[in-house]
Amino acid sequence: MHAEPELFHxxxxxxxxxxxxxxxxxxxxxxxxxxxxxxxxxxxxLDFMGRARMLYSHAATLEGAGRDEDALAYLRDCREYRNLLxxxxxxxxxxxxxxxxxxxxxxxxxxxxxxxxxxxxELAGIAGKALKESxxxxxxxxxxxxxxxxxxxxxxxxxxxxxxEIWGYTHELFRAGEAEQRLVAAGFAPDRPALxxxxxxxxxxxxxxxxxxxPEDAWSVDxxxxxxxxxxxxxxxSELQFMQRAYPGLQW
Amino acid sequence: MVPGQHMPLFEVFIRSRRGLDHxxxxxxxxxxxQQALEYARDCYTRRSEGVSIWVVRSGDIVASQEEDAGExxxxxxxxxxxxxxxxxxxxxxDNM
Numbered sequence: 001m002h003a004e005p006e007l008f009h010x011x012x013x014x015x016x017x018x019x020x021x022x023x024x025x026x027x028x029x030x031x032x033x034x035x036x037x038x039x040x041x042x043x044x045x046l047d048f049m050g051r052a053r054m055l056y057s058h059a060a061t062l063e064g065a066g067r068d069e070d071a072l073a074y075l076r077d078c079r080e081y082r083n084l085l086x087x088x089x090x091x092x093x094x095x096x097x098x099x100x101x102x103x104x105x106x107x108x109x110x111x112x113x114x115x116x117x118x119x120x121x122e123l124a125g126i127a128g129k130a131l132k133e134s135x136x137x138x139x140x141x142x143x144x145x146x147x148x149x150x151x152x153x154x155x156x157x158x159x160x161x162x163x164x165e166i167w168g169y170t171h172e173l174f175r176a177g178e179a180e181q182r183l184v185a186a187g188f189a190p191d192r193p194a195l196x197x198x199x200x201x202x203x204x205x206x207x208x209x210x211x212x213x214x215p216e217d218a219w220s221v222d223x224x225x226x227x228x229x230x231x232x233x234x235x236x237x238s239e240l241q242f243m244q245r246a247y248p249g250l251q252w
Numbered sequence: 253m254v255p256g257q258h259m260p261l262f263e264v265f266i267r268s269r270r271g272l273d274h275x276x277x278x279x280x281x282x283x284x285x286q287q288a289l290e291y292a293r294d295c296y297t298r299r300s301e302g303v304s305i306w307v308v309r310s311g312d313i314v315a316s317q318e319e320d321a322g323e324x325x326x327x328x329x330x331x332x333x334x335x336x337x338x339x340x341x342x343x344x345x346d347n348m
Binding site for chain 1: 280283286287291293
């Protein structure tokens with residue numbers, strides 16, 4: 001099988017996931033509830049930025065078309081972005097960001113564990129580094145879910161609302177298009193549908209312990225991997241890409 | 253956490269590498285010991301400054317008082333024989 005073009009698109013999707021979520025987390029910088037949490041969140045954000053850089057660089061190599069990591073991050077439009085929708089939703093209140101982070105961190109653990117065994121040694125190496133970070137991220141976001149869910153009436157209400165609003169976006173984490181399924185069969189990519197049980201084992205007991213109700217699987221949306229995004233991604237990119245769009249080639 | 257009310261204060265101690273002592277590096281606010289440990293990791297070890305962290309509630313530290321300085325410390329001033337200053341240390345012995 002000739003894997004390069006498919007592996008390029010796959011890696012690009014993972015890079016977009018990391019960049020867009022990292023950007024959402026960066027929006028908390030100087031806006032978090034208190035100083036210590038501000039620093040901690042920025043730390044997590046930078047982990048995702050570092051992940052995005054490694055993945056974009058690798059994607060650029062796989063593409064072999066002369067584009068570098070910056071060209072991939074700053075010079076693609078909304079419809080060319082391949083991130084999952086859950087990553088691009090606005091940061092909302094602290095409860096919403098906590099719920100999103102917890103669900104994504106819990107997904108990243110089994111996903112990265114399996115990606116460590118990818119036949120692509122570069123992807124496996126990036127996954128190995130990211131896995132250590134994600135273990136810490138999950139520990140933090142799990143703590144916050146317990147703290148807010150089992151906290152005051154207000155924090156409980158807001159966190160439950162956040163999980164209800166975001167739950168339908170989690171299904172996209174477990175979907176794979178045909179190209180990705182070929183990469184799974186060839187040993188390059190983790191099998192997303194098969195990760196669900198391990199994800200639920202990290203999510204459902206914590207919700208119960210936090211006195212939260214697991215939302216119903218009543219609705220779901222997807223389309224991020226095909227470039228069909230929510231209205232929010234364009235606004236995010238206009239801020240993220242402003243400098244390179246206004247001053248092409250600018251460096252500092 | 254009640255708005256406008258500070259969470260408990262913790263003191264943070266970091267051991268920068270094996271063989272050295274934990275050193276006081278600063279303080280932070282957190283709800284619990286566990287959270288204090290995680291914030292210490294995020295606030296004070298971002299540039300790989302440490303291999304081990306201690307946190308302790310600031311209120312649990314018993315400190316000597318300024319007015320006790322006379323009876324606590326002055327009597328040591330005239331006992332130079334207690335200082336091991338006359339030994340020449342080989343350069344291999346660091347951190348003494």
